[in-house]
Amino acid sequence: MSGLTWLEVVLRAVAVLAAFLVLPLLVGQTEHKVMAHMQGRLGPMYAGGFHGWAQLLADGIKFVQKEDVVPARADRSAFRLAPGVALVPYLVALAVIPLAPGVVGAKVDASALLVLAVIGVGIIGTLMAGWASANKYSLLGAMRAAAQLVSYELPMVLVVASVALAAGTLSLVGIAQAWTPWWLLWQLPGALVFFVAGLAELQRVPFDMPVADSEIVFGPYTEYTGLRFAFFLLAEYAGIVVMALLFAVLFLGGWAGPWAATVGWLWTLLKGLVLAVVVIWFRVSWPRLREDQLQRLAWVWLVPIALLQLAVTAVGVVMMR
Amino acid sequence: MTTRDIVFVVVGVITALSGLLAVSTRHVVHAALWLLVCLGSLAGCYIVLGQELVGIVQLLVYVGAIVVLVLFALMLTRAPIGPQPDIDAPVWQRVVAALLGAATTALVAAATLPVIGQQSVDLDTPVVTTQQIASAIFGTWVWPFELLSVLLLVALVGAFAVSRVVLARRSRS
Numbered sequence: 001m002s003g004l005t006w007l008e009v010v011l012r013a014v015a016v017l018a019a020f021l022v023l024p025l026l027v028g029q030t031e032h033k034v035m036a037h038m039q040g041r042l043g044p045m046y047a048g049g050f051h052g053w054a055q056l057l058a059d060g061i062k063f064v065q066k067e068d069v070v071p072a073r074a075d076r077s078a079f080r081l082a083p084g085v086a087l088v089p090y091l092v093a094l095a096v097i098p099l100a101p102g103v104v105g106a107k108v109d110a111s112a113l114l115v116l117a118v119i120g121v122g123i124i125g126t127l128m129a130g131w132a133s134a135n136k137y138s139l140l141g142a143m144r145a146a147a148q149l150v151s152y153e154l155p156m157v158l159v160v161a162s163v164a165l166a167a168g169t170l171s172l173v174g175i176a177q178a179w180t181p182w183w184l185l186w187q188l189p190g191a192l193v194f195f196v197a198g199l200a201e202l203q204r205v206p207f208d209m210p211v212a213d214s215e216i217v218f219g220p221y222t223e224y225t226g227l228r229f230a231f232f233l234l235a236e237y238a239g240i241v242v243m244a245l246l247f248a249v250l251f252l253g254g255w256a257g258p259w260a261a262t263v264g265w266l267w268t269l270l271k272g273l274v275l276a277v278v279v280i281w282f283r284v285s286w287p288r289l290r291e292d293q294l295q296r297l298a299w300v301w302l303v304p305i306a307l308l309q310l311a312v313t314a315v316g317v318v319m320m321r
Numbered sequence: 322m323t324t325r326d327i328v329f330v331v332v333g334v335i336t337a338l339s340g341l342l343a344v345s346t347r348h349v350v351h352a353a354l355w356l357l358v359c360l361g362s363l364a365g366c367y368i369v370l371g372q373e374l375v376g377i378v379q380l381l382v383y384v385g386a387i388v389v390l391v392l393f394a395l396m397l398t399r400a401p402i403g404p405q406p407d408i409d410a411p412v413w414q415r416v417v418a419a420l421l422g423a424a425t426t427a428l429v430a431a432a433t434l435p436v437i438g439q440q441s442v443d444l445d446t447p448v449v450t451t452q453q454i455a456s457a458i459f460g461t462w463v464w465p466f467e468l469l470s471v472l473l474l475v476a477l478v479g480a481f482a483v484s485r486v487v488l489a490r491r492s493r494s
């Protein structure tokens with residue numbers, strides 16, 4: 001981080017933190033409303049007046065007021081630390097995802113790799129939560145979450161490698177700059193694999209076995225109350241933001257679009273928001289997969305498709321040189 | 322002392338202390354969690370020393386994959402909450418471990434201490450980029466790299482074969 005003054009570093013950190021607090025709330029509110037309308041109902045309508053826009057703030061205030069309960073047999077330190085461990089990786093990931101060439105929290109040479117690395121760290125928070133709760137349902141949920149992440153990390157890393165290969169760089173800014181509309185076809189299988197694997201890493205429907213309410217209560221988060229529970233929810237929505245923006249930057253060219261020089265960051269956000277809506281759409285329209293179906297999907301379909309995509313990309317890069 | 326020196330000392334002390342705690346705690350899962358802190362702050366050390374890529378790879382491989390697998394295996398088999406007296410090592414093992422650790426430290430120190438002060442690198446203007454590391458791995462060091470990948474492949478196939486053999490025997494008996 002040479003060439004940056006302390007003031008600039010602080011300002012950038014504050015901006016990233018603000019985005020981290022605002023964007024997940026925006027996605028959460030969108031989820032309330034989109035889900036409600038898809039199911040032919042209204043969703044929250046009272047808090048704040050216009051269409052219940054302040055519902056999530058009200059929820060937040062409610063969570064702060066609740067008692068912070070730690071189960072008597074729990075491992076106190078790990079139990080208390082787990083929500084933070086789940087949340088911080090997404091903050092780091094958001095700091096290196098660019099909205100436009102200059103609009104990025106921290107410039108990192110290998111930012112695509114860094115995002116993948118820190119997203120993988122987030123699972124440790126879930127594992128800690130599930131184990132430290134001293135509850136068999138929590139532990140089962142944590143096991144499911146870990147098995148899921150280990151299986152889906154591989155296809156995800158492979159398709160990001162494919163995009164990095166096509167662009168010739170590991171930097172997210174470089175990848176988005178190298179993007180051309182032709183990639184929409186060339187990298188299509190990779191994009192689909194990335195989207196499915198991303199859904200699975202976020203533990204969203206149809207891959208929400210770790211928190212399957214009809215089987216294991218609420219998985220690793222069963223014993224959590226108040227603010228710590230809210231942190232896990234925030235981590236989930238922050239995860240949606242990170243995955244949607246990452247998809248937009250890797251496969252949709254990020255800020256590519258009309259007047260990219262001036263309103264490019266708006267394009268990235270818009271593409272990300274559309275993807276977030278698709279993630280919500282999946283939640284409304286798909287049933288939950290079974291645990292063995294999930295593993296089968298990862299190893300029988302996603303990994304071979306990702307490997308094939310990698311080969312196709314390699315051939316393409318050599319041919320077009 | 323520059324800021325970088327101070328940060329390096331702090332991260333280094335965290336690495337050493339968490340490593341010590343990982344081997345001395347009597348909570349099995351805590352040991353794995355301390356190992357996590359140790360490996361993660363080691364990645365911090367690399368980044369402070371200007372090797373971003375090495376730090377990120379350390380994070381991706383050790384923290385994100387290996388320790389997750391360790392935790393997963395622990396929780397899948399036996400990970401009670403609270404201290405476990407039966408994982409305590411006898412005195413002679415502790416002595417041998419301390420001796421081996423000291424010997425390794427002496428070896429590394431003997432190799433590195435004479436070099437200290439001979440060379441200095443300006444970390445504020447990094448010279449080694451991701452691309453240079455890539456061309457070094459796939460240029461100069463490509464054969465060792467390929468050999469290592471074959472080694473990993475053999476280990477993978479071996480593990481698979483072992484588990485199949487055990488399963489086949491069980492189903493026969």
